[in-house]
Amino acid sequence: xxxxxxxxxxxxxxxxxxxxxxxxxxxxxxxxxxxxxxxxxxxxxxxxxxxxxxxxxxxxxxxxxxxxxxxxxxxxxxxxxxxxxxxxxxxxxxxxxxxxxxxxxxxxxxxxxxxxxxxxxxxxxxxxxxxxxxxxxxxxxxxxxxxxxxxxxxxxxxxxxxxxxxxxxxxxxxxxxxxxxxxxxxxxxxxxxxxxxxxxxxxxxxxxxxxxxxxxxxxxxxxxxxxxxxxxxxxxxxxxxxxxxxxxxxxxxxxxxxxxxxxxxxxxxxxxxxxxxxxxxxxxxxxxxxxxxxxxxxxxxxxxxxxxxxxxxxxxxxxxxxxxxxxxxxxxxxxxxxxxxxxxxxxxxxxxxxx
Amino acid sequence: xxxxxxxxxxxxxxxxxxxxxxxxxxxxxxxxxxxxxxxxxxxxxxxxxxxxxxxxxxxxxxxxxxxxxxxxxxxxxxxxxxxxxxxxxxxxxxxxxxxxxxxxxxxxxxxxxxxxxxxxxxxxxxxxxxxxxxxxxxxxxxxxxxxxxxxxxxxxxxxxxxxxxxxxxxxxxxxxxxxxxxxxxxxxxxxxxxxxxxxxxxxxxxxxxxxxxxxxxxxxxxxxxxxxxxxxxxxxxxxxxxxxxxxxxxxxxxxxxxxxxxxxxxxxx
Numbered sequence: 086x087x088x089x090x091x092x093x094x095x096x097x098x099x100x101x102x103x104x105x106x107x108x109x110x111x112x113x114x115x116x117x118x119x120x121x122x123x124x125x126x127x128x129x130x131x132x133x134x135x136x137x138x139x140x141x142x143x144x145x146x147x148x149x150x151x152x153x154x155x156x157x158x159x160x161x162x163x164x165x166x167x168x169x170x171x172x173x174x175x176x177x178x179x180x181x182x183x184x185x186x187x188x189x190x191x192x193x194x195x196x197x198x199x200x201x202x203x204x205x206x207x208x209x210x211x212x213x214x215x216x217x218x219x220x221x222x223x224x225x226x227x228x229x230x231x232x233x234x235x236x237x238x239x240x241x242x243x244x245x246x247x248x249x250x251x252x253x254x255x256x257x258x259x260x261x262x263x264x265x266x267x268x269x270x271x272x273x274x275x276x277x278x279x280x281x282x283x284x285x286x287x288x289x290x291x292x293x294x295x296x297x298x299x300x301x302x303x304x305x306x307x308x309x310x311x312x313x314x315x316x317x318x319x320x321x322x323x324x325x326x327x328x329x330x331x332x333x334x335x336x337x338x339x340x341x342x343x344x345x346x347x348x349x350x351x352x353x354x355x356x357x358x359x360x361x362x363x364x365x366x367x368x369x370x371x372x373x374x375x376x377x378x379x380x381x382x383x384x385x386x387x388x389x390x391x392x393x394x395x396x397x398x399x400x401x402x403x404x405x406x407x408x409x410x411x412x413x414x415x416x417x418x419x420x421x422x423x424x425x426x427x428x429x430x431x432x433x434x435x436x437x438x439x440x
Numbered sequence: 441x442x443x444x445x446x447x448x449x450x451x452x453x454x455x456x457x458x459x460x461x462x463x464x465x466x467x468x469x470x471x472x473x474x475x476x477x478x479x480x481x482x483x484x485x486x487x488x489x490x491x492x493x494x495x496x497x498x499x500x501x502x503x504x505x506x507x508x509x510x511x512x513x514x515x516x517x518x519x520x521x522x523x524x525x526x527x528x529x530x531x532x533x534x535x536x537x538x539x540x541x542x543x544x545x546x547x548x549x550x551x552x553x554x555x556x557x558x559x560x561x562x563x564x565x566x567x568x569x570x571x572x573x574x575x576x577x578x579x580x581x582x583x584x585x586x587x588x589x590x591x592x593x594x595x596x597x598x599x600x601x602x603x604x605x606x607x608x609x610x611x612x613x614x615x616x617x618x619x620x621x622x623x624x625x626x627x628x629x630x631x632x633x634x635x636x637x638x639x640x641x642x643x644x645x646x647x648x649x650x651x652x653x654x655x656x657x658x659x660x661x662x663x664x665x666x667x668x669x670x671x672x673x674x675x676x677x678x679x680x681x682x683x684x685x686x687x688x689x690x691x692x693x694x695x696x697x698x699x700x701x702x703x704x705x706x707x708x709x
Contacts, residue, residue: 126706173669180667203704296594297645305643312638314594339638374598377609377636384610386598391610402610 119210127204137204144197151190158182277436280333280363281317282412283427290423292318293336293361293414301421302338307359310378313338314364317424333432335364336412337374338422341381341395348397354413356422361412362398363432366390368405370433383409406435485560492561495554499535508565513539520632521568522559527628529555531621533635541612542635569631569641576647577627579655588656591649595640603674604661609636619661623654 127134162179170176219225241248285291292301296314307313315336320327340359346352351360362383366373371387381395390403398409410428417423447453497506503514510516517524528534532546550558559571593602601607604618613636618626630650633639640650672679 123705123707125704127704129706167665167667170669175665176669177665177667181669199699203699208704295644297591297649302644306641307644308639308641310633310639311641311644312595313640313644372598375609375615376638377613378633378638379636380610382610386607389610 122209141197141201144193148190148193151186155183155186158186278431279427280432281330282334282424285424285426287425290417290425293422294318303420304357304359304416304422307338307340309340309342311340312376336361337364339376339394345395347395351397351411354411356414356416360394361414362394363410363428365433366405367407367409367435488557488560489564492557495558496561508562517562517565519566519568520562522563522571523569523628524632525559525562526555526571527625527632527634529558531625542614545616572624572627577623577651577654579651584652584655585659588652591653592656601674604657605674618657623658626654626657
């Protein structure tokens, strides 16, 4: 309670008031009690009080002017006007004026209120005794007695069937709420298990499309040390579900000299050293493409999971639990890179193993 | 004619005929041979290669080998092309000061003429990306900035940050800031993939798209004023939050302390 009183000396006084009982037991440190109330200048000098009042009003008036300035700058400044303000450098005039005026308006209200409270509102110290939270014995016994009587009269303890069925019905009621959670959305079903590359088959392969040029690529277009991003043929940025699909289908194409590829399985999944890895980190699904062409490391910017793309995207650092899935690629009769199936594992964050 | 015919059996006649025939062939060749200009060019080129070879022997061969074949201290330069030399030497990365995780940008050690000579020599070792010409990396179309921005965010922003401010990579390596980097050097970096940066060859990123990316990077790092004032390195919420916690909260605490330190009592104690 005493924290509400804005007075520096109060904590001392508060301790003292608590010390009363202790002092009665012969505490050598006598309770000094509350110090005498010291008046402020504004309490004894009416001119000082008037001045303080004017100061507070002035701050409120400045706040009003700043608000008017805010509205005026919103109207006046064009959105693309850039001015130079030290030390902020070049800055949008509109942003600067709006921020400054709003800041001044809010600050002056706060400063005025604080000045008001410190100079003009009453500052007489008011100690508030702190009482034990526990009720006294009489009340406690009475309540316990009433409870026992009520329990006995209701037969809650005696008629066990009533009690148990009541507990059962109360326990089941919340299930209605749990069932309603089903309305939050459709179940994921098998959508997380496969990407859209699953539509590719040996008979009907799907081309890998360069994200930059929107064209299919040949193996010789991918140079050693280069980095290319690819999406499946037929997926266009204008498609309504583009974001949902690319979030699973995105590929990162690198080419590593076949003798530098340490993982034989990874080499076989690629085509002449061109490897197509999922771009989605297996930790929490960030897009991962910080590729170092000399070390063949791919780094995830979110949590620094590091994958060695020359070793089947083995995790060499960080929280990811699985290597990046690799898509098996080959070329079609025209020489364009194609996929003939889906990833062998689900892409993205590790979850249950594929059923 | 008679005189000539009379001497046709002279022992030296065959020699004279041979000399005449040779002179005629040589003269005809000289008259019809293609492009004297090309001859002049190639001699200037070979001069540059010679000069470059000398510079290379002094400045580069201790790591890259006398013929640029590489050693345990430096990679082979066969096939890296003139663009790689122009980038590495033109940004001061080469000659390297010391081995380490990454060779940083520093003061350029050679003049542009010397860099061109070195580039000519290294280009002569094997075919590779060629130093771009000015119109390859200078764009006049203002739409290139927005197109380049999209390409930058797809291909570059993951390492270099959305505003080209650079970022950390693994084990002490980093993607450098693109502030103040020449348009030519940005273009060459994409062509050649210096150090651990992957390359973006013309086959997967056509010249026009490289030009657009250069336009975007130059615009973002040089021309575009920041509407918010202090960019704090354009590093995102971490620096902005830190700034807010230290300076914003700091100012509030300072005001609170100032208020509490000044008593309003008439009798100052």
